[in-house]
Amino acid sequence: MFKSDPIVTLEEKIVRIERLFDAPIQLVWEVWTNPIHIGKWWGPKGFTNPTVEFDFKVGGSYRIIMRSPDGVDYPVKGQFLEITPFQSFVISDLVDEHPDEWVKEVQKMAGITGDREILNSKLRVLFEEVGEKTKVVLITEFANNQIRDGFANSGMKEGWSQSFEKLEENALPKSNQIFIEKKLNHPQQIVFKAFSDPLTISNWWGPTGFKTTTKTMDFKVGGRWVFTMDGPDGTIWPNTIEYKEIREYEYIEYQHGSGDKNKNDDFLVTINLLALDKNQTLVKMQMTFFDTNVRNAKLRIGAIEGGKQTLSRLSQYLEK
Structure with missing residues (x-):
């Protein structure tokens, strides 16, 4: 140690x-x-x-x-x-x-x-x-x-x-994990709905400058969300999320990757939504990768900042 x-x-x-x-x-x-x-x-x-x-x-x-x-x-x-x-x-x-x-x-x-x-x-x-x-x-x-x-x-x-x-x-997280935490001045139920609504999630998902396009989204255990993220430089990033566990209003767990089985690039995400009071929610997002090198590579390309920007965009969307 x-x-x-x-x-x-x-x-x-x-x-x-x-x-x-x-x-x-x-x-x-x-x-x-x-x-x-x-x-x-x-x-x-x-x-x-x-x-x-x-x-x-x-x-x-x-x-x-x-x-x-x-x-x-x-x-x-x-x-x-x-x-x-x-x-x-x-x-x-x-x-x-x-x-x-x-x-x-x-x-x-x-x-x-x-x-x-x-x-x-x-x-x-x-x-x-x-x-x-x-x-x-x-x-x-x-x-x-x-x-x-x-x-x-x-x-x-x-x-x-x-x-x-x-x-x-x-x-500090474990050597193969990343934590992203942010307080939102919005009720827990409203924040949960934003994560689960296929009609609106594209309005805020992704870092600043990215555009998200949903192809299909079935928000249930075993369901999948298939979408692309268009980067500011024009690069299109395919994404697939498969939901593993959902507890209404408080917890979401899913496997996230590109959808290409040959790449073996999946990682596990858990999201805890903690109601601090009637109009404030703490979002605790944890990403777990299969080894430290993959985690560190994600850090170098801005995983923490990207996650924080995504949650900031969520807050701005909810304020509207």
Whole structure:
């Protein structure tokens, strides 16, 4: 089993932490930038994240409330200052809402006094491909070396180490799988109907710029959906879906491929529709391939982004 320990170094006003993950960069980037995934792993072991607000764009803000096992909240917030897709992002890290006791403890370790704002920092997260693995480097810049040392001595390495372990255990999929998850502001029954209606599914299915044409669709266990997807470059992609299991409003499972038995390109898809409230549904889509190499090839051609665009098109269609 792959295991990587974080490497921590102190530089001028900086704590640098780096760690290798046994997953392609597309997956690691996704679990760092999708608020649904962040809630699964952010914070030390035993901590939960009841609030994750993450407007991932330059100038957008974020706010994460970490709750300790004894019920104490540690809110962190800030703004996204820079974003370079699949390479890096930079955020401000503000401690405005942290408990007074925590502020006093860190100030004591740093040997400083004064307003809590001096504890604010800037975090740069770098992503680097290392074969099929991904190295993540955290560069946290503080106001001075005293504050740097105060944070370093307050369990910063241990906290991030435990977060990374949770990331691997709770957020990253298995080596032959891809997860795509998105919250839609629409009722569960309406979302299910959009997946099951042969008259309208072509209006939203597929990534941005693609056109879907349904030939036949029989939405039942054992039934098939045969369709083509026309790419922006004019390429026509034949598709065949065979439904394996359907539970009304909440679950769809199917085998997806080109329909050409000689290609052996089928993969299994499961879709869970979870009603978060009357007008909000969490779509959890999982794709399982017959080996890791096929999964990684799908990632390289944009499987995650394509899936997210498809669900965004679904949301836009339902809003109409």
